[in-house]
Amino acid sequence: MDSLEIEPSLNFCQACAVRNRAICADLDEDELGLLNAIGRRKRLQAGEQLLWEGDDAIIVANVVEGVLKLSTQTADGREQILGMVYPSDFLGRPFGETTPYGVEAITDAQVCVFRRTDFDRFAREHPRLEHKLLERTLAELDRTRRWMVLLGRMNAEQKLATYLVETAERLIPANCKESELGDERSLTLPLSRQQMADVLGLTIETVSRHMTKLKNDGLIGLPGRRELTINSLKALAERGG
Amino acid sequence: MDSLEIEPSLNFCQACAVRNRAICADLDEDELGLLNAIGRRKRLQAGEQLLWEGDDAIIVANVVEGVLKLSTQTADGREQILGMVYPSDFLGRPFGETTPYGVEAITDAQVCVFRRTDFDRFAREHPRLEHKLLERTLAELDRTRRWMVLLGRMNAEQKLATYLVETAERLIPANCKESELGDERSLTLPLSRQQMADVLGLTIETVSRHMTKLKNDGLIGLPGRRELTINSLKALAERGG
DNA sequence: CGACGTCATTGATTTCGGTCAAACCGAACG
DNA sequence: CGTTCGGTTTGACCGAAATCAATGACGTCG
Structure with a gap:
């Protein structure tokens, strides 16, 4: 299975944008060289699929750039997005036989594949490295469990408000550090309405309606x-949890 | 904070019921001795709280016997159960400052606390040991993500059917190994109707109604x-996913 | 035994979000 | 400039689950 379209392997690690934030952060030069030897950079276009749900788990990866989604199909064909991964996040299922979810690039992206x-x-x-991976996995588990509360206990408006606040917090510090311009933010949403619906366990119509409602209530533009x-x-945030 | 009511420390590990299934499984005699020295057995009565949400994360534990729930409170006072832990499962938040959920014994239980x-x-x-813990955490993350699909995309009947099947599968092999009596099972539910509602993101009335419906449809007694x-x-299982 | 408290069931009603359908809007293209 | 197309918004309606309320079943303790 070597049909992965992969770029030639220079020593990317030293110049890597996520060198100090990804799981490789604690490795020394020698170790990094070894890791570099088994990894390959791969570019993905928005919409391109990296892993398919249920496939043999043949690869894992670090996100270098862009946003990807982890999702699964329900029996009746709808989708539930299980999580979003951002630069420096790790994805895939190490020590496992199969990939329990599909991975698709939401924006153009770059990943470091193993x-x-x-x-x-x-x-x-x-x-x-394993320790870093453990810390990350524990943090991801915490985040996932918090999302369970959103899915299990919030109504549509609360879900949407919570999602928008979280998105703002994850996206704004990356762009600009004017965090004390006050309480206002403006950003480009990484997800379409349909994708937002799939993250929040709603339908596109409900998402659209409540976006309009939040606008009419003067909370967002x-x-x-x-x-x-x-x-x-x-x-x-008060409309959320 | 040493007011934990703890039993004196004999070397429990060798005789431990979960010696070969918990994260300690791969340790040799010497390591086990060291681990034993820092751990203590603790008995919990049904309903007793082991950890409180938001507390400093002072302890972690292995479940030796019984069932415990991890749960969190919503702003409006309702509860969402984030997960159940069974014998040999690990609980708590290593490498973290605070405990992101409360832990309460559902049945009488015995845990090995550190x-x-x-x-x-x-x-x-x-x-x-860290490797075992990583494998367990990854598996737990997979399970949690599957639960997100249940919360986000299933209707009440599907949730209930899925829960009952999973409970049967987790409980039966422990009790008796007559797994090929065919397709029938009988068991004592570890959760009350209210707790089932809290796991499934439903109300007690909806749980009760659909239990009755599954009974009337001849699927359960x-x-x-x-x-x-x-x-x-x-x-x-067909009524579920 | 009878009274009480807890938990569960059942019923009546409301409400929120899903479904179905139509209109809308902006970008890409001939 | 008009057409087309995908994504989005809006509306009308419906149904599943929540809510409100009453009743029932069971255990326990005086």
Whole structure:
């Protein structure tokens, strides 16, 4: 299975944008060289699928750039998005036989891909890497459990408000550091309405209706389909949890 | 904070019921001795709280016996159960500052408790243990993500059928190994109707109604409040996902 | 035994979000 | 410039689950 369209392997690691934030952060130069030897950079276009649900788990990866979604299909064909991954996040299922979810690039993206068997061996031989991976997995589990509360106990408006606040918080610090311009934010939404629905366990119509409602209530502005301004982050957060 | 009512420390590990299934499984005699030295057995009565949401994360534990729930409170006072832990499962938040959920014993239980700082240090020094913990955490993350689909995309009947099947599968092999009596099972439900509602993101009335419906449809029997017989595991599973 | 408290069931009603259908809007293209 | 097309919004209606309320079943303790 070597049909992955992969770029030639230079030593990317040293210049890697996520060198100090990804699981490789604690590795020394030598270890990094070894890791570099088994990994390959791969570019993905928006909409391109990296892993298919149920496939043999042949690869794992670090996200270098862009946003990807993890999702699964329900029996009746609808989709539930299980999580979003951002730069420096790890994805895939090490030490497992099959990939329990599909992975698709939401924006153009760049990932650092490893054959799972190679990665598993490397991880077992390098406890510092495994430790980083453990910390990340524990943090991801916490985040996932918080999302369960959203799915299980919130109504549509609360879900939407919570999602918008969280998106703003994850996206704004990356763009600009004017965090104390006050309570306002403006950003480009990474997800379409349908994708937002799939993240929140709603339908596209319900998402659309409540976006309009939040706008009419003066909490947000919608200058364009993908554009969002938040008039008061605090007020919006209050509509959530 | 040493007011934990703890039993004196004999070397429990060798005789431990979950010795070969918990994260300690890969440790040798010496390591086990060291781990034993920092851990203590603790008995819990049904309903007793082991950890409170938001507390400093001072302890982690292995479940030796019984069932416990992880749960969180919503702003409006309702509860969402984030997960159930069974014998050999690990609980608590290693490498973290605060406990992101409350832990309460559902049945009488026995756990093997460690001060978090002691455990963290031991784990860092024993990669085999950390590896086990990583595998467990990854598996738990997979399970949690599957639960997101239940919460986000299933209707009440599907949720209930899925829950009953999963409970049967987790509980039956422990009790008796007559797994090929065919497709029937009978068991004592670990959760009250209210707790089932909290796991499934429903209300107690909806749970009750759909339990009755599944009974009337001939899929299950309800000889008592906490008693359940499954007439066909396969048929019940079909009502789920 | 009878009274009480807890938990579960059942019924009546409301409400929120889903479904179906139509209109709308902006970008890409001939 | 008009057409087309995908994504989005809006409306009308419906149904599943929540809510409100009453009743029932069971255990326990005086």
